[in-house]
Amino acid sequence: MGREFLLPDLGEGLTEAEIVAWLVAPGDTIVIDQAVVEVESAKSIVELPSPYGGVVASLFGEPGQIIHAGQVLLTVADAATAMDVPDVPDVPDVPDVPDVPVAAATAATPSEGSGAVLVGYGTTESTRPASTVPAGRFGRTGTPSETHVFPADVAALPAPTLPVAAAQTTPTASVMTGVLHPARRSPVVSPIVRRLARDNGFDASMLAGTGQNNLVLRTDVDDYIRDLTARPAPARATPARNAAQPADVSADIRIPITGLRKAVSARLTTSRQEIPEATIWLDVDATALFTARDQLLTATGERFSVTALIARFVVAGLRQFPLLNSSVDTASQEILQHGAVNLGIAAQTSRGLMVPVIHDAHAMTTRQLRDSLAELVAHSPDGTFPPSALTGGTFTLNNFGSLGVDGSAAIINHPEAAILGIGRMIERAWVVDHALAVRTVVELSMVFDHRVCDGKTAAGFLTYVARCIENPVSLLADL
Known part of the structure; x- marks a missing residue:
């Protein structure tokens, strides 16, 4: 049976x-x-x-x-x-x-x-x-x-x-690549390959792959898409059109909201509907941060990314202003202040926006925090995070400067109480000791839940992180 x-x-x-x-x-x-x-x-x-x-x-x-x-x-x-x-x-x-x-x-x-x-x-x-x-x-x-x-x-x-x-x-010569067969089930390993095929209207497993054991590679999908676009469109009767009407009329495309996109949509919608958010921002001179990074390399022989160092400052700031490491329990009408700092890192992946979490970041050294961040970055391209890495976040750090923008009024990752954004770091004219100088400047954008705290707490946290960026040695006083 x-x-x-x-x-x-x-x-x-x-x-x-x-x-x-x-x-x-x-x-x-x-x-x-x-x-x-x-x-x-x-x-x-x-x-x-x-x-x-x-x-x-x-x-x-x-x-x-x-x-x-x-x-x-x-x-x-x-x-x-x-x-x-x-x-x-x-x-x-x-x-x-x-x-x-x-x-x-x-x-x-x-x-x-x-x-x-x-x-x-x-x-x-x-x-x-x-x-x-x-x-x-x-x-x-x-x-x-x-x-x-x-x-x-x-x-x-x-x-x-x-x-x-x-x-x-x-396998014989009759197995042709670049041809879809509805009954074929070739192995497809890469989520990127599956997603690319799906976005172009076909199932990658219907192709005969050129990899080992008929494995479908990205080149197979790219070749099929290239052949598909090169094929002449089938002749069909078209209604008469006005001479002023453009010859190429684009058709509407319906994209189903499923999987990760469905979950993200629901969470962001809940955040906008439920959280009365406020946004503050601050331009910061980050020149000393790059100097500190280079000094760490000289002293330890190890590389520390700028994002890892800012993450270190954020964790320290949340210990100084723990109310921002909270969530709101709407059922009991209570603010739940979390003891552990589980730092979420917003990541753009092939599956869409995901927020993997570094659990117990407050208990980590700067080196451990750097290594945990590097591990998340390694999984970001294809979004293959284990389920446990995508839950339990208490605060989110978003480096949208990698997308080439200076700032953003981000949406809080519900049910968290705040999110900090890092803009691009570029050289700008900056006043130093009453004189103009060229400095590396970054804009910090912070969005917080006004039910959890007032602007004084949020501003205190933001200026604390800014001071650490402008003068990394100042963090020593709080260690």
Whole structure:
């Protein structure tokens, strides 16, 4: 009898996710805790492990389809009976996609538990193998030199066999790149590649990739888009138009608000509707900050970014003005002042605006804070942050100067009480000792919740951070 793996509760109130890619196919033998599907929620892209072992009987949903918590993702049949059950759905043959032999794998007995933490499935001691399962991400079989060892208590089961002709099938010249095939399911790893294809109206997995094992690369998507735009438009009857009417009339495009964009829209809307915000800003001479950065490099041999140093000043400022490290509990009509400083860093990613969080920033040294910030920056291009890194923020720092602007009246990241923005740092004429000089100047913009504090507190925090930027040595007095 088949067991159903339902989409689990993804936490943080997330009730839906989009299927990005299947990591297994019907007929594959899987073990407990093997990753079987990659899904994209409003928070992040994650691989979900199966709580059951056995043979994959059927998959529910296609890449790009939205599924809701509690819906069936796949069914798993007991491996001992799967060999005798003829109703396991067959995968339709695709002429121009090479057949891949089903790999032999070991399956856990039904009585064993999953080591993965899935809400609704419980957790026990993990039986997940340390190495990749042979029937893995792309469904290929490992070579003899890639033998995988599983725990001794996992019973070995025979793998389903295929005809020799099918097992020896190899890619041929008939597999054409740059051509969409509706039944093709080529592996696509990069979220950027999937997003690029989706934005241009097609599914990247329908292309025959040029990478290893037909992996779809960005160049494959770019080539298809280039060919698509170069093709002549199909001839069709057009209504007569006035001579004054322009020949090229652009059509409207509807872009669905889903996934991350949907979550961001809801949060920003709530922020605007609920928070009575006020904005203050200040131009600051940052010349000494760059000098301090260079001195740190000379003294330690390590590089510290300007953003990391400002983050250090922000954390110190929040300890001086803790009311800004708060949120408002509208149900109880109370201001919740947080003990820990969990510093959010606004990041522009391929998935959109995200705010990963450096937890317990108040307990970090400047070096630790720098390293944590660098780790977030490394994940920013594709937005592959773990879900835990996107929750629990108490204050947000936004370096929008990287976008080439001086300032912004930013929207507070609800339910936080304030956000500090850093503009671009450029050389300007500045008065120093009653004389004009060329200095590196930055504009700081701060938006705060007027329910939490008045302008005096916000201005005190902003001028404190400004003094630290203008004279970094002054921070020593508060350490």
